[in-house]
Amino acid sequence: MSEPGSVFTEVAIIGAGAAGMAAALRLVEAGIRPLVLDQAPAPGGQIYRQVATPALGGEILGPDYLAGQPLVGRFADAAEQGRIDYRARHRVWWAEADAELGGVTLGVLDGGGSSRIWQAQRLLVASGAMERGWPFPGWQLPGVMQAGAAQILLKQGALFTGSAPVLAGSGPLLYLLAWQYLRAGRAPRLILDTAAGLGLGEMLRRPRQSFRARGYLSKGLAMMVALRRAGVPVLRGLEALRAEGDERLERVAYRRGGRWESLEADWLLTHMGVVPEPQLNRGLGIEHGWSDDQQAFVARRGPRLETLPGVWLAGDAGGIGGAVNAEREGRLAALGLLEARLEGSFEAQLEGSSTPASFAAERQALERARAKDLDARRLLDALFRPPAGWLRAQSESTLVCRCESVTRGQLEQAIEQGAFGPNQLKAFTRCGMGPCQGRLCGDSVARLLAARTQAGQNADPREVRDIEPGAERMDAVGYYHIRPPLCAITLGELAAAADPGANVKTSSSPQ
Amino acid sequence: MLIRHDKARAVDEVTIVLDGVSQRVPAGLSVAAAVLMLAGPAGYRRHVAGGPRAPLCMMGVCHDCLITIDGAPNRQGCLEPVREGMTIARQGGQP
Numbered sequence: 295m296s297e298p299g300s301v302f303t304e305v306a307i308i309g310a311g312a313a314g315m316a317a318a319l320r321l322v323e324a325g326i327r328p329l330v331l332d333q334a335p336a337p338g339g340q341i342y343r344q345v346a347t348p349a350l351g352g353e354i355l356g357p358d359y360l361a362g363q364p365l366v367g368r369f370a371d372a373a374e375q376g377r378i379d380y381r382a383r384h385r386v387w388w389a390e391a392d393a394e395l396g397g398v399t400l401g402v403l404d405g406g407g408s409s410r411i412w413q414a415q416r417l418l419v420a421s422g423a424m425e426r427g428w429p430f431p432g433w434q435l436p437g438v439m440q441a442g443a444a445q446i447l448l449k450q451g452a453l454f455t456g457s458a459p460v461l462a463g464s465g466p467l468l469y470l471l472a473w474q475y476l477r478a479g480r481a482p483r484l485i486l487d488t489a490a491g492l493g494l495g496e497m498l499r500r501p502r503q504s505f506r507a508r509g510y511l512s513k514g515l516a517m518m519v520a521l522r523r524a525g526v527p528v529l530r531g532l533e534a535l536r537a538e539g540d541e542r543l544e545r546v547a548y549r550r551g552g553r554w555e556s557l558e559a560d561w562l563l564t565h566m567g568v569v570p571e572p573q574l575n576r577g578l579g580i581e582h583g584w585s586d587d588q589q590a591f592v593a594r595r596g597p598r599l600e601t602l603p604g605v606w607l608a609g610d611a612g613g614i615g616g617a618v619n620a621e622r623e624g625r626l627a628a629l630g631l632l633e634a635r636l637e638g639s640f641e642a643q644l645e646g647s648s649t650p651a652s653f654a655a656e657r658q659a660l661e662r663a664r665a666k667d668l669d670a671r672r673l674l675d676a677l678f679r680p681p682a683g684w685l686r687a688q689s690e691s692t693l694v695c696r697c698e699s700v701t702r703g704q705l706e707q708a709i710e711q712g713a714f715g716p717n718q719l720k721a722f723t724r725c726g727m728g729p730c731q732g733r734l735c736g737d738s739v740a741r742l743l744a745a746r747t748q749a750g751q752n753a754d755p756r757e758v759r760d761i762e763p764g765a766e767r768m769d770a771v772g773y774y775h776i777r778p779p780l781c782a783i784t785l786g787e788l789a790a791a792a793d794p795g796a797n798v799k800t801s802s803s804p805q
Numbered sequence: 806m807l808i809r810h811d812k813a814r815a816v817d818e819v820t821i822v823l824d825g826v827s828q829r830v831p832a833g834l835s836v837a838a839a840v841l842m843l844a845g846p847a848g849y850r851r852h853v854a855g856g857p858r859a860p861l862c863m864m865g866v867c868h869d870c871l872i873t874i875d876g877a878p879n880r881q882g883c884l885e886p887v888r889e890g891m892t893i894a895r896q897g898g899q900p
Contacts, residue, residue, distance in 0.1 A: 452813030
């Protein structure tokens, strides 16, 4: 456990988004000075990126973005006052939990390229979400970007695509982005939605969830009405998509009702929902299970958001719930951590007491709000579910693994030849072995494998097409083994980390 | 190319050298955002298999933003903020 030259901290938090900031502030209230490691230059995460100095006003970026200002402000103030040890532009490339003694060892790379080993008694993971990898032919062409990337460009520098973009996919973020472009006077050219309708049937089937989701639904409806009034065409029932071009995107082709059409375009912005960022959770060895609702692998958490001994998981990294829920979960996980700390203390053992009553009341209120919000979220999951069999409806030449240029056809061939799991498929085809470490192809690969095994080895490959594998099948197939480094790190940086003398910079480090 | 909205908050600018040409860009952008703004997505990067690539996610996931910064190749351009005097070279290669 003890690495020479490492630095100790009682609590480390990974991520300064909504969950990480809220957790840090709750710990500060309890008199703890947490270490907060975040890869961005400023706090806020993806959702509240640069919200302290917004690039554009709320009339374009929307009220939900600016709603993050108080949280970011409080976090920045506490960091300024030294009550939070906030480290911007720090990335965790190695994380190992000690299953017996508790405690976590973290390899951390700073913005200047030096690495250091931290030892934390307790760890709170709040590493957020990423966009789901959504393969279609040509998604690797310059000019194709994820909707989240387009939003980052808005928040970072009020940057819009030079010509009106085509938007494709499904999910709230797709319409939020369209609305933001519209408000900026740069209406999108066309929206292609994989959903066949508005989902009214789904809403009627889930009256309680619809009621609880009324806030989300009315916001979404207002955006759709605004887009319709502005004459932005929305075409539903997208079955297949193709980005075409030589050195960059020149044309977008799409199929609806069995018919292909196309239009010239410089930019195609895509979105198929978000999924938990897997590297850190997986790297730590936290157990995962497939969520049929979320159509994603989700870490298993206990009622106090605990995972491994001494490790808590909050916010979208533990399952998609959105920014408001992430803030709530940050506080809840912090409470769980504080409770565990009290329970483990000498005084508590002497008195036989457990947790203070104030924690219980605070926890109860947070848990109640969370349960309602997550229930509403299930309706959104159903409305914006990725289409079953999407990948199999695209051409065989579709790149599934962008990094190693592995196509669906190559993967299916390897599966036919007997590759039964993701790691074997990796060895057969190199899928998932590139710099993104499988983050964009991992789920697709698991789906292909699960659909094939669910259909049975003798099934006609065409019958496999529409199978949407269930949780049992997805869990049986599993996911790539994730090993350190958890992010890209050069050999030089790694070598510096391995040499204790090279990574000790502050006097606080024990020699 | 990307266009900066005319209602954008006024910020300081920094000078970067992109493929040998000195250019002014707003402070606070990532290298990848600055390159997309100045030069667009075409020519950003060439994949080892020969195809053209450009950033997909802008948040550290896809690694299609890899670029040479101050002589160091394959840096993640979306995670690196622009700095005064920074030298950036796209890894566009030959088609």
